[in-house]
Amino acid sequence: MVSTATRIGDFQFDNCLMNAAGVFCMTREELAQVESSAAGSFVTKTATLEARAGNPEPRYVNTDLGSINSMGLPNKGLDYYLDYVIEEQNRIGSKPHVLSLVGMSPDETHTILKKVQASDYQGLVELNLSCPNVPGKPQIAYDFETTDTILKEVFSYYTKPLGIKLPPYFDIVHFDQAAAIFNKYPLVFVNCVNSIGNGLVIEDETVVIKPKNGFGGLGGDYIKPTALANVHAFYKRLNPSIQIIGTGGVKTGRDAFEHILCGASMVQLGTVLQKEGTEAFERITKELQTIMAEKGYETLDDFRGKLHYID
Template identity: 80%
Template sequence: MPSTQTQIADFTFDNCLMNAAGVACMTIGELEEVKHSAAGTFVTKTATLEARAGNPEPRYHNVPLGSINSMGLPNQGLNYYLDYLLDLQEKEPNRTFFLSLVGMSPDETHQILHQVEESDFKGLIELNLSCPNVPGKPQIAYDFDTTEQLLRQVFSYFTKPLGIKLPPYFDIVHFDQAAEIFNQFPLRFVNCVNSVGNGLYIEDEKVVIKPKNGFGGIGGEYIKPTALANVHAFYQRLKPEIQIIGTGGVLTGRDAFEHILCGASMVQVGTTLQKEGVAAFERITKELQAIMAEKGYERLEDFRGKLQYLN
């Protein structure tokens, strides 16, 4: 069978599929389930310094073409995930995992990153820039001045392999402006995309989630075209050392194939994993391999980033 092995920041993974932060990653039990599945690795729930209960429920709802959520960053706190990963590192030194994190303020973000920098963690770190954390301000990654300032401060002391989770961008000039900032720093990857923010879904004349009067992030089939556009736009614009993780709308092997075709080195599964469970990884992998075999591709590098345009 064709190989779905991939590489991010000099780390090799047997499979290019993994979970998206926020799904099947809140507890050690969930992370263990992903670890023992066909997935190549896992990413933890985005951790804040202290544990958070998150928004009132219902805060997640499956809808026919995906999902809507306003979770509010529920998580067990940085030490819960970091301690687990350090223990795992001792038990399985040949595997690499992702730690996702964000501070509730810039100061807290630096406090968290300093703690990780000073730890023995040898995996990959994902800094989530697609979380709003200042009232009245947009998501960090939509504020280019704040993003540049934060990354400049971070890389003045942080030396471990770091990537960033991004919200979707919708304007070509924003791709240009964001890439110009990211290319200044030794980022190892960008993850495109988090959910499309502030959608609204209605059933029986009512919203379906409680927080924010029903406004929430949209995931699933709805967002695949947006996710693919972001993956390819950054693949075109970022220096080769900054790889792309594609996230959004991955239900089938065909979806994963298209993310890689657009330039993704790794592909995350979110809503489908939430709906189907970890068996989705084996199914999607087999479907991806079948497409590769049909086209005569033996490895991901044979088609990664080779999206064709119309003359």
């Protein structure tokens, strides 16, 4: 019997597939659709302390090879999502969930996490370190000194299960430097990767999205090789207690298989979910199970991280 069940920290999931933050997660209704699908879990829209309208439209466009977006963190605010995940965790038959958060400043990050720490929520939290916070500064996770400082401060008071959402890294030394920082802290997971930032898609003679003169994050086929590289690089470098969620370019069971082969414990769907809807979870799960059966794998542990190299 082929099983796609998995675990992150102390949490058990019947299926390794879930949505990526930003897709099918803005409203309770969308989250409920993911909950009732074949997905093993849902992650909420990345919440800021207060609700945000986000960037002007058009800010998301599907392309032949994926998508481009500059959303600007539209969300309904921390309380909306925190209240919902607390309600859900108390519902009989509910799946474990992930609450995604980001502060617009370090102080706001601490305000948000202290509120979650004081709440009744007992599930996983994903702190998004792949959003720019300060004009003229890079994304937090590209600033290793700031990343180290924030994690040190967070873990001085935060005791619940916490993971981080990462941007893609492109240099081997950056994998080494980032992993050295992450290994200092009791992180439950890292999520690799957020979109590749500041791509540009043009139709005829015009950019396709309005914010930032058309510059936006790339998702879909564009980013799968980069996502796989980040998953595997961190799988090889992080403490075994820090698990990996693979995100980027998953639209088939084969794509999910490759993320797990590179070391992912769970796999998130983004662009394909936006294009196809929640039916994608069942389709990709069946495709993954077929591949596993053909190869004689009964569980994800049979092949997770066992990527072959050429001698």
